[in-house]
Amino acid sequence: MNLFESFRSGVQSIMANRLRSGLTMLGIMIGVAAVIVLVAFGQGASNSITGSIEGLGTNLITVFPGTAGGSQADANLAVKDLTVDDAVALNDQVLAPDISAAAPTKRARVSCTAGTLSHGTAMIGSWPVYFEISNSEVSEGGYFTNSDELDGRRVAVIGKTVADNLFDEADPIGKEMTCNGVPFTVLGVLVSKGASGFGDQDDTIIAPLTTVRNHLTGIGSLDTIAVQAASSQTQAQAQEQLTVVLDARHDVDEATRDYQIFNQASLLTTVNQALGIFTALLGAVAAISLLVGGIGITNIMLVSVTERTREIGIRKAIGASRRVILLQFLIESTVLSLIGAFFGLVLAFLVTRVEVAGIQPAIVPASVLGAFVISVGIGLFFGSYPANRAASLRPIEALRHE
């Protein structure tokens, strides 16, 4: 009696009790589907948040003025402003070889009008390299150039939301808009990044820094310096070099540092850790339903052993060993569990096609494999008690059973 034949006889006896087997499988099916779907939702949430963080810029490190202690502490220390010269120094390839680009930014709240339409938004003044640092590409038109920056020309690149609100259906390229009384020519429209996690990333205007300072904000401290590391592997080195350059320029050390660093990579790590715990918790809750399904298997197999006591007796009388009987019932419970897992998988694939609360679930391959391995384990574990009971039946008593 080889494994394949035992498998066939297992399937046969499952088919002999279709309704009962089906209901038992339902338990495993729901459990497996729950595990895969919930883990997929966790992964989907993680993908969505990671996506919006990466949308802020690739390998981005942001420098803010001020100390970690806030404005109270700032008052006590001689806090130096972040200056354009700081940004220039960070672009030095000798002092900071792992920094590929750094751009100063100055932000202004603006209210813009074009024709009869108006829209309030934030305008960011920076250098042309900021487009690359912040992952901002144009879908139509072009960028402003270094000469626009040097001459302080009144030109701007606008986000999709701004374009929709100010120009409606019309093509905004080359059109004029007036922001806080200053006229700007629109050069381009940015590729949409979508709205998720950090508000509407398309509700923005990017203009040359000189223009923003001259016409809107005045020459004060910069809001940030956006720094891009050469690659994701060199983020730590880039941050180290950034600190050395700025500490020297500001004449500060670790204790008296008058600027703060926000590292996108460490934010990603933290967020992913939190989401990982969240996903694991979801999976654990779902695993409870899988456990309940497993107990259902034990239950139905015990019924089956009792019902088939006489059959077991006959099999033993004509020479079935303990091992053969044990194997027969173990295979039966495992097949039951596996078929349930298969349908659970199908159900999970169907459910995860639906987007819920803006999250597109992403099935984790490991959870599919895991669900199958676990369902085989469940079949073996929860089937072992009934199978053992069957195998240790004494043939004369089993034969006498009515």
Next chain:
Amino acid sequence: MIPVLDLVDVTKVYGDGDAVVRALDGVSLTVNTGDYLAIMGASGSGKSTLMNIIGALDIATTGDYHLDGIDINHLDEDALSIVRNRKIGFIFQSFNLIPRTTALANVELPLAYRGVKRGERRDRAKAALTAVGLSDRMHHRPNELSGGQQQRVAVARALVAQPSLLLADEPTGNLDSRATADVLKLLDQMHDEGRTIVMITHETDVAQHADRVIVLKDGRIDEDRLNR
């Protein structure tokens, strides 16, 4: 020559203390190859206990039992299942076919447990079913067969593995007179082919088919006679 069955002073005791029951109380019995033995006795005489011990389904409390020279009393459960598979073919009163399984698959089962390959198993099972006259009922399930046909499937299953001993426990107990005649004729035929048969029965006319009849009473052999 080694006898097929060799029981020496076999006892079987159930329970202990005051509730002790001596189902078998010193039975000695020898059956040689080709013998056809009927065991008779009233209910409670120890027939079933003796049948269980001969069939290696149960172990004697004391005494020696050799089947084909194998010392049965000192085997563990797995070894007993191998002995039952190789040495004994069972025929039961209530047929005891596996439900929801075709006649052919039922007959194949002892060979499957022995590890015979699928093709050979099928051929031998078909031959055994043909030998009992059921070549046209191979793919029927037990519930689609009459009692007599079911018992003939059971005979085929008992024979297919070429056992040393055919052990029949009230083989005609659940059959009408025509099916009884069929099955007894089949057993006579097996006997003519030289098989060793032990049959338990309480019907005298059924016992007439055997060469030798022993009658049990209170766990002892009360009578041991030759029919012809």
